[in-house]
Amino acid sequence: MFVPCERGGGSASSDFKGFTLLMPAVSVGNVGQLAIDLVISTLDMTKVGYFYTDCLVPMVGNNPYATAEENSVELSINAEVYSLPSKKLVVLQIRSPFIKNKYRPFCQTLLSWVKSSKCARVILLSSSHAYQRDDEQLLGTPLRYLITPDLEKAVGGLMQELNWKEMEKVAAYPGINDTEKVLHIPGGGITKLLFTESCSKGIQMAVLLKFCSEGDNIPDAFALVNYLNEWLQLIKSEVNTSSQWKIPSSWRLLFGNGLPPALF
Amino acid sequence: REIDVLWTLKSGASTESSADEPFVCSKFIVAIGHNAVAFLSSFILDSVCWEVVGVVKLWNEWCRTSNTTNVLPTDSFCLFYRLISDPTVLLCQCSCYVAEDQQFQWLEKVFGCMRKEGLQVTILSTCPVADYKTQESTLTLPSPFLKALKTKEFKEQVCCPLLEQPNIVRDLPAAVLSYCQVWQIPAVLYQCYTDVIKLDTVTIEAFKPLLSSKILKSLVKDVSESTKILKKLLTTSETHNNIYI
Numbered sequence: 001m002f003v004p005c006e007r008g009g010g011s012a013s014s015d016f017k018g019f020t021l022l023m024p025a026v027s028v029g030n031v032g033q034l035a036i037d038l039v040i041s042t043l044d045m046t047k048v049g050y051f052y053t054d055c056l057v058p059m060v061g062n063n064p065y066a067t068a069e070e071n072s073v074e075l076s077i078n079a080e081v082y083s084l085p086s087k088k089l090v091v092l093q094i095r096s097p098f099i100k101n102k103y104r105p106f107c108q109t110l111l112s113w114v115k116s117s118k119c120a121r122v123i124l125l126s127s128s129h130a131y132q133r134d135d136e137q138l139l140g141t142p143l144r145y146l147i148t149p150d151l152e153k154a155v156g157g158l159m160q161e162l163n164w165k166e167m168e169k170v171a172a173y174p175g176i177n178d179t180e181k182v183l184h185i186p187g188g189g190i191t192k193l194l195f196t197e198s199c200s201k202g203i204q205m206a207v208l209l210k211f212c213s214e215g216d217n218i219p220d221a222f223a224l225v226n227y228l229n230e231w232l233q234l235i236k237s238e239v240n241t242s243s244q245w246k247i248p249s250s251w252r253l254l255f256g257n258g259l260p261p262a263l264f
Numbered sequence: 265r266e267i268d269v270l271w272t273l274k275s276g277a278s279t280e281s282s283a284d285e286p287f288v289c290s291k292f293i294v295a296i297g298h299n300a301v302a303f304l305s306s307f308i309l310d311s312v313c314w315e316v317v318g319v320v321k322l323w324n325e326w327c328r329t330s331n332t333t334n335v336l337p338t339d340s341f342c343l344f345y346r347l348i349s350d351p352t353v354l355l356c357q358c359s360c361y362v363a364e365d366q367q368f369q370w371l372e373k374v375f376g377c378m379r380k381e382g383l384q385v386t387i388l389s390t391c392p393v394a395d396y397k398t399q400e401s402t403l404t405l406p407s408p409f410l411k412a413l414k415t416k417e418f419k420e421q422v423c424c425p426l427l428e429q430p431n432i433v434r435d436l437p438a439a440v441l442s443y444c445q446v447w448q449i450p451a452v453l454y455q456c457y458t459d460v461i462k463l464d465t466v467t468i469e470a471f472k473p474l475l476s477s478k479i480l481k482s483l484v485k486d487v488s489e490s491t492k493i494l495k496k497l498l499t500t501s502e503t504h505n506n507i508y509i
Contacts, residue, residue: 003446050446054368058439060413060453061432073426075415077442099365250430253397260401 002081002113004049016083016090017118020232023092023110025126025194028187029212032125034221035228036093040082041065041248042235043089051079051092053109055102059095064250072249087234090119098190107193111201121151121204123232124194125224129187130211134170141165142211143227146183146195151204162230167209185209218251267322267366269373271344289378290352291479293386296436298338298463299456300388301359303471306493308483309345309355317354318344320370324363338463347483354378358436367439375443384418385444385451386479388471389437393457397431408458408470413441417450423473427455465494 022039024032039045044065056078066072078096083089098106114122130142144167145159159166169181185192191207198205208228212220225245229235235244295304320342321329327340335341340360347353362370393407410424413433427433433441437453444451454474458467475484 007448052446057364057434058367058436058442059432059434060438060441060445062413062427062429064429066429072429073414075413075441075445077445252430253399254430257396257398257402258400260403262403 001052001109002049002117003052005047015117018120019083019088019090019117021090021092021114021119021122022228023122023124024094025124025189025191026094026097027127027189027191027209028129029127029214029217029220031127031210031212031217031220031224033094034217035125035225036091037064037248037251038221038225038245039228039234040091040093042244042246043084043087045082045084045089045091047074047076047080048083048090049081050077051081051094051113053079053106055098055106055109056094057096057099061250065248067249087232088120089232089234103190103193107190107197110194111197111203114203115201121154121206122198123228124191124205124207125228126185126188126191126207126209127212127220127224128185128191128209130213132184132186133211137168137211143223144168144209144211146207146209148195148199148203148205150202151206154204158231164230167207216255218254265322265324265363265366267320267362267369267373269318269320269370269377271318271377272316286377286379288352289354289383290350291384291386292354292356292378293479294356294358294388294440296358296387296389298359299390299458299467300471301357302463302494302497303388303468304355304357306468306490306497307472307475307485308480309357310485310489313348314345314355315348316343317346320344320358320360320374322360322362322366324361324366326361326363329360353483362436364435367436370436371439371443380447380449383449384479385440385449386474386477387437387440387451387453388456388474389433389453390456390458390467391433392461393459395431396457405457408456408460408467410470410473411455411457412452413455414452415441415445415448415450417444417448418452419450420452420478422452422454423477424454463498465498468494 022036024036026033059078061076063072063074063076079092079094082091082093145164146167170184171178172180172182183192188209191209195205195207208224210220210224222245295301330339330341342358342360345355393402393405396402411427412422412424413427414422433453433455437455441451441453454471456467456470460467474480
């Protein structure tokens with residue numbers, strides 16, 4: 001459930017009517033989550049609430065977007081909501097994995113919150129295993145999109161204008177029966193579930209994903225966030241857009257501590 | 265995997281957590297892990313000033329809690345004590361591992377029984393120093409050392425430096441602190457980074473700066489008592505370790 005930071009008084013900070021909800025799927029390489037970190041850090045978004053749930057593994061730490069001594073002592077938990085009213089953007093960041101058997105309850109809670117807070121649409125940033133691509137997918141761009149029928153009606157041919165590639169469906173029974181096609185997003189976590197649930201509930205949702213593998217996923221995060229920027233225009237896109245995104249301070253030491261001098 | 269919290273708040277009668285009215289609690293001190301538990305046993309708890317008021321029954325792949333209240337320091341248990349002279353002071357010794365699918369239940373069943381107005385929470389726990397992320401190597405760090413994390417509402421002094429980014433805290437200590445942050449309860453977590461996994465006096469004594477904190481100052485026992493208990497604690501645990509002697 002959504003719990004606002006500021007209790008009582010104006011609920012202005014938790015009025016998301018007409019906003020776009022941007023959120024990550026906990027997926028291969030954590031690319032969606034890294035991309036969201038870039039968005040929150042670059043746009044200097046304000047934390048407006050927590051998503052209190054029993055579906056995610058608990059974790060706490062000090063402010064991951066700290067820029068100075070003063071703002072480094074605010075506690076952050078595993079699921080928080082940030083907003084930027086000037087761009088009608090609300091962002092949910094998820095920082096830990098799902099607890100076993102909790103995928104479906106989380107999707108249900110999330111989608112009912114989307115409906116009750118009257119968000120206009122949801123954009124899910126995700127990723128999928130690069131090794132599962134077929135021959136055709138190995139060529140060209142590794143970025144894909146998916147949109148629910150309700151969003152298709154709203155944004156029309158925008159995806160064609162942007163020259164984006166839709167996520168291909170795969171055969172349900174490869175080798176045996178190639179005519180029946182289904183959506184398959186290996187390594188995408190809750191992506192497929194959220195997408196199919198949104199389709200059936202009439203929610204306007206778009207999924208933006210990148211094919212990638214586990215490793216140093218920072219370049220993948222930049223690629224995904226630039227892809228998102230082509231549509232939402234969150235920051236001015238110039239020739240070298242990767243330098244426009246601000247890396248948060250919590251990305252330090254992603255690959256471990258310093259080495260012991262005695263090693264050498 | 266259900267966990268059960270059994271309270272014996274009214275003398276004699278044992279009641280299920282759901283049946284009772286929420287009780288008033290001003291201070292809730294939670295020790296998670298063997299060393300934190302041993303610290304409270306040596307420096308705060310005794311059988312004269314404190315009484316057992318609750319027990320948690322759970323099991324998972326790592327442990328099963330014992331049924332008795334007369335526990336050894338190396339057992340797995342989760343007990344609640346109340347200060348007889350001030351029944352709003354509650355203390356929890358949790359030396360069993362609470363699995364990730366049980367942590368939320370623990371929170372709801374324990375905090376569900378208390379009134380949150382005027383509540384202040386203190387959490388003590390330990391963690392391997394190898395998990396500590398820093399620019400230098402952890403080999404050269406003088407461990408054990410204490411780091412703290414506090415919720416927005418906690419306005420008092422902390423007894424040690426705050427935990428720097430990008431370090432995080434997990435498991436039950438994180439669950440309790442998250443709960444307090446979301447529901448605006450002043451709370452502080454003192455995490456001791458140590459390189460010893462078992463019960464160890466050096467790790468236990470690393471918590472000593474907390475004895476001068478506002479929350480624990482009034483609850484500290486006689487120092488000579490503490491050293492006696494510490495010695496006893498370690499001899500009971502060592503008898504299990506002399507297999508090669």
